[in-house]
Amino acid sequence: xxxxxxxxxxGMTQVxxxxxxxxxxxxxxxxxxxxxxxxKTKETDGYTSVQIxxxxxxxxxxxxxxLGHLKxxxxxxxxxxxxxxxxNVGEYELGQTLGAALFDxxxxxxxxxxxxxxxxxxxxxxxxxxxxxxxxxxxxxxLPGSTxxxxxxxxxxxxxxxxxxxxxxKVTIRKLQVVQxxxxxxxxxxxxxxxxxxxxxLSIAPANIVGAK
Amino acid sequence: MNAExxxxxxxxxxxxxxxxxxxxxxxxxxxxxxxxxxxERIQPYRGTVIAMxxxxxxxxxxxxxxxxxxxxxxxxxxxxxxxxxxxxxxxxKVRRAKLYYLRDRVGKATRIKQRFDRS
Numbered sequence: 001x002x003x004x005x006x007x008x009x010x011g012m013t014q015v016x017x018x019x020x021x022x023x024x025x026x027x028x029x030x031x032x033x034x035x036x037x038x039x040k041t042k043e044t045d046g047y048t049s050v051q052i053x054x055x056x057x058x059x060x061x062x063x064x065x066x067l068g069h070l071k072x073x074x075x076x077x078x079x080x081x082x083x084x085x086x087x088n089v090g091e092y093e094l095g096q097t098l099g100a101a102l103f104d105x106x107x108x109x110x111x112x113x114x115x116x117x118x119x120x121x122x123x124x125x126x127x128x129x130x131x132x133x134x135x136x137x138x139x140x141x142x143l144p145g146s147t148x149x150x151x152x153x154x155x156x157x158x159x160x161x162x163x164x165x166x167x168x169x170k171v172t173i174r175k176l177q178v179v180q181x182x183x184x185x186x187x188x189x190x191x192x193x194x195x196x197x198x199x200x201x202l203s204i205a206p207a208n209i210v211g212a213k
Numbered sequence: 214m215n216a217e218x219x220x221x222x223x224x225x226x227x228x229x230x231x232x233x234x235x236x237x238x239x240x241x242x243x244x245x246x247x248x249x250x251x252x253e254r255i256q257p258y259r260g261t262v263i264a265m266x267x268x269x270x271x272x273x274x275x276x277x278x279x280x281x282x283x284x285x286x287x288x289x290x291x292x293x294x295x296x297x298x299x300x301x302x303x304x305x306k307v308r309r310a311k312l313y314y315l316r317d318r319v320g321k322a323t324r325i326k327q328r329f330d331r332s
Binding site for chain 2: 010011013014015016018021023028030180185187189198199
């Protein structure tokens with residue numbers, strides 16, 4: 001694991017590949033600037049990690065304990081804090097600013113964030129069930145069908161797909177490609193879609209490749 | 214800068230400023246970049262603009278022509294680097310935004326009246 005940054009989804013557009021002229025769908029992300037607010041070491045905390053803060057707010061938006069914590073790193077009032085586990089904490093120092101320059105174009109990143117909330121969703125939207133026929137006297141339009149056998153077992157098995165709350169959960173999209181980095185404005189262009197609506201908070205970290213050491 | 218301004222500034226680098234004003238019904242020549250091995254050449258594609266879709270960087274035109282008795286329609290992303298140039302050969306006078314009715318016509322019936330008030 002290595003240190004990533006927090007950012008805000010701004011929206012989507014497309015850019016053209018210079019050589020082939022192909023259109024690439026990209027998500028525009030405001031990535032950082034993030035301030036390192038705490039460095040956890042084996043001696044003090046039992047494990048090693050780096051905590052970063054993102055999005056400056058007014059002082060009155062935070063509580064006194066929160067402000068006191070940020071004072072230790074002499075950081076401005078920040079809304080979001082997140083920890084990234086890493087082994088080499090020695091490379092980082094308190095109060096250091098991280099931005100989009102953390103990533104190179106072409107690099108692979110994992111992006112996590114909350115998906116769009118869909119509220120109480122039915123079978124078709126939540127589990128991709130088929131719909132019943134709309135005409136020919138049918139009254140079964142969006143009904144679930146059977147939920148299992150009868151007297152034996154006499155109950156519905158756990159995990160049966162049913163209607164319910166859908167979306168609004170944390171999801172990580174892995175191995176997305178960085179198309180372009182604007183380190184001055186701290187803007188990243190990522191190929192493909194990321195969770196959430198524009199304005200959503202995202203965590204962007206270098207891709208965690210399983211099996212690679 | 215707000216989100217919209219940032220996205221616009223990214224798109225601005227890719228949007229072409231030297232394109233002519235295209236209208237539905239125009240006869241155009243589109244220069245298409247084609248790569249053959251290591252060599253690159255520009256192939257002209259001539260036809261009638263039967264549809265346009267505005268959308269900033271995603272703006273497209275649909276160009277129809279009859280090739281060897283078969284109707285061919287190509288959709289061009291006009292801001293794409295694949296489109297080398299667009300030349301207006303003839304302005305057409307039409308009363309529709311989409312000329313899909315041309316698909317059902319052959320021969321003389323596909324002609325479009327020329328208009329001279331647009332340059």
